[in-house]
Amino acid sequence: MDVDENGGKRTIAVSVVDDDPMICQTMQVIIDDYSQGRVKVVSTALNAADAVEQAKQEKPDVVLMDLAMPGCDGIEATRLLRRLDQPPHVLVLTSLSPSQTIEKAVEAGAEGFISKTDPPKEIIQRIIGACHGEPQFNAASTRQLIHRLSGSQPMTRRDEARALLDTLSERERQAALLAARGMTNQEIADHMYISERTVKAHLSSACETLSMGRVQLARLVERADLDN
Known part of the structure; x- marks a missing residue:
């Protein structure tokens, strides 16, 4: 649960976006079963267009975004989500280590990444951390990412x-x-x-x-x- 404007407790709403229905289902089970009510999946989407439309209606706190999707990819979808009136935090959902693709996602507004193979407890912690405004990269990845980006300037x-x-x-x-x-x-x-x-x-x-x-x-x- 997170703290609302009145100091009360509220559940963090999450949307999962991946073109593989099994990944969406797996992430939903992990989040709903292991978060002890602190986090709840409110929707899933198989493509970027649906994800953006759902976010307009549901206003999730966090979106877990796959990058490799047909049509509008996760990077462009992240950019569109961050332009909404009430933009969600976006965490990249990936099975790979940070790379140049992750750099582009950060440029679009992503605040970190979650590996599809991370332990459930770590996935929950990263979602909660994103809601607290904390970048969700491990220290080594953060240094590597920032170094590559700054070195090209x-x-x-x-x-x-x-x-x-x-x-x-x-x-x-x-x-x-x-x-x-x-x-x-x-x-x-x-x-x-x-x-x-x-x-x-x-x-x-x-x-x-x-x-x-x-x-x-x-x-x-x-x-x-x-x-x-």
């Missing part, structure tokens, strides 16, 4: 990234820099001697100011190359 993009970070308040900027290092909200709170709730507020404000998610904020920090 020309020097002028570095200056642009630095200018964008300078628009943040000092505390927002500090929280963003620590988050980009892979720290959790609690670790950032301990480092800055503030509450975890305040950390979330700083990061949410930074993301809102820059119109980007936490993964994109981390990429921006890496691109700024502040050590040089």
Whole structure:
């Protein structure tokens, strides 16, 4: 369960998108059986077009998105989902390790990935973590992903990234820099001697100011190359 605006508990609504009906069914069983009521699959879709239409009506909190689908692929579907008035968090549903395809998904707005072979408990944790605004990549994958993306940027993009970070308040900027290092909200709170709730507020404000998610904020920090 997640916390709603009134401080109560609510179930996290999830939509599963995969062109293989068996994958949809398997993920639904895993989520419904292992989440202890914290997460519930509200819909499944076999193609991107249906996924976007369902999201408009159902407004799921999280969409698990397969990338390799006929017609409109998962990357374009992610882009369309993130443009909705109430955009869901999108986690890439994959059987592969992060690759250049994952990079494109992040560019489209995905906030992490779930392997179809992950243990059920880890799948649940990643879904809940995404709802808390935390990127759902392991540390090694995050570093590799950010390094490849930032390494392809020309020097002028570095200056642009630095200018964008300078628009943040000092505390927002500090929280963003620590988050980009892979720290959790609690670790950032301990480092800055503030509450975890305040950390979330700083990061949410930074993301809102820059119109980007936490993964994109981390990429921006890496691109700024502040050590040089």
